[in-house]
Amino acid sequence: MSDEIRGETRGSAPVPLSVLDLVTVGSGHTATEALATSVEIARLAERRGFHRHWVAEHHSMPGVASSSPAVILAHLAAHTERIRLGSGGVMLPNHAPLVIAEQFGTLEALAPGRVDLGLGRAPGTDGATAAALRRTERLNEGADDFPQQLAELIRFLDDDFPGGHPYARIHAVPGPVQATAPGGVQSPHRPPVWLLGSSGFSARLAGSLGLPFAFAHHFSAQNTIPALDLYRSSFRPSAVLDAPYALIGVNTFAAEDEKEARRQVMTGALSMLRLRTGRPGLVPTPEEAEAYAFSPLEREFADSWLANIVYGTPDAVREGLDALQKRTGADELMLTANAHGPKARLRSYELVADAYGLPE
Template sequence: MGDQRQGSGSAGNGIHGTVRGTASVPLSVLDLATVGSGLTATDALRASVEIARTAETRGYHRMWVAEHHSMPGVASSSPAVILAHLAAHTRTLRLGSGGVMLPNHAPLVIAEQFGTLEALAPGRIDLGLGRAPGTDGATAAALRRSDSLNEGADEFPRQLAELTRFLDDDFPDAHPYSRIHAIPGPVQGTSPGGVQSPARPSIWLLGSSGFSARLAGALGLPFSFAHHFSAANTMPALALYRESFRPSEILDRPYASIGVSALAADEPEEARRQVMTGALGMLRLRTGHPGLVPTPEEAAAYPFSPVEREFIDSWLANVIHGDPETVRGRLDALVARTGADELVITANAHTPAARLHSYDLIADAYDFPKAVEDITVAG
């Protein structure tokens, strides 16, 4: 690597977050820009802005958006575009990808996109990377112009190394890419009259199994595990990450966040009513019928078969929901059980209002600061 470092895990680089209120670890937000039945992608993306503003004013540490494709109920197919928009509507909140699916893209393209984001929002950008396609096989082939999905996954360590060298601008002189520069990037600081940028995007590895956990540990990178859809693998993956960890110039000790699905409402019954919409949406996705997020009324009226009910019950077992104190208690228990250094909360519900209210209620439960100012930024 070159001179552009994330540091040794300092809060200024966004790896170790500031603990707010009575929380034991920093709380962050993962947003999928979900599109509910009767709503549009424009509604969903406007809601993402409101969620970012709420996260910033209420003391959440960061907000990530995830790359998904060919899913009608998820409008986050272009994380870099969404993040640029969110950067224009926030001032201090860290923003990033949770994650960009690296095998879908040329590393140089990602280095350019996130270098641009870093230039737009200096010191606030995270580059979370995954190796899954973020979609089905046919869509992945259309994205990659290749019929081989295994090739993309198997090539992930090489692609990651290439991306890192583009971000650091430190290919060896003999490398065929030594005269290729990701711009915006470090080369601008070494050009005549150039001023060195103080930072570059912080790289995270994301995963739902052991592969990325082991790789993140070996490279000394922060790691985020997708507990919200792979809860059975959480403890083994975190143990593998910690066992594999080697101190680096980026981190001197392991730092692991976990993604968790959590929704708070004023009453437990309302929370259950709201999370059923996401559960039905996931059932449809898993059975090959992805669509918009259904309404609570549609979810309540759906005639679940015994097999479908079993899936719903299994799915909801890993969705934290209830009144604010119940949600806080279960989040605290999850931290105690896993030793996670940070929680990245995703709230799945039909309406933006339910998701926004949940983030406010969770912040209240942890005595996060109240929103006392109106943020005026680019409109």
């Protein structure tokens, strides 16, 4: 399974490049348009040699149309042929492990050998929405039980509960797909499991289990290096990996000139400011972001947010990504281009591909 995890570098990129799509909905646009753009991004990423395309679970956020990753991934699978598709991630405490095993077993049957299952322990939303999702007000219970939930999910994916276990006669269907190995040998195959995180908990757990780890650098940059160090120091070889493998999500935006790039990323900064202050909405237009009167505290927040975005001309973005990869030792960079309009986001990925000489 490690061959599916470790990507192939293309062009002059030092490590594989991938895409994290938040399926953002801009002001004046609809969720239908955002989902159509996700297909366009996946096709572009496949055509230009990006390694994988992931979508993330969010809830009760008007500007993010990715509340149901499994549904979106099935749609993307029908419109692509080669690129790996996955969740970045599914929030495990929101769901019964059997349900996730069934969903991703179905995806694996639809797109054999192309599906990743990335798992997080946060709710992907606010507390009230999390309570509605889980039908309980004891929200910490799900996060605290994450290791047990994870173990149960992996048992369902592998269909290997031991005899005498209460779930031994329960099977996630479709189950492990019988993949034909060289020599005609049939072997069980199921989506590789990744752990996602923005702190040390999942880093340590991923390391101890020998699983690949994805860190949310795009919104928790101050914790990136400590979490990666913890993951590597905790790592124990497994049947999945013989050495650590870590990717980081990076907020990235390229445009023909630096001024336009900053103009575009300011829409994401204002959108995040509104989210953090309890005013979630559609992603604002560049004009709305330019006209917004930031208070001193709001300006401080926006500047802090922008400091962790790699943006500018294609050459500047490449230089920034290369420096970040060198500083963190990340084995893969997963780029998320958050802006108001579909055309700007698509153009950003195209320019990054050009900057690295990724093939057509």
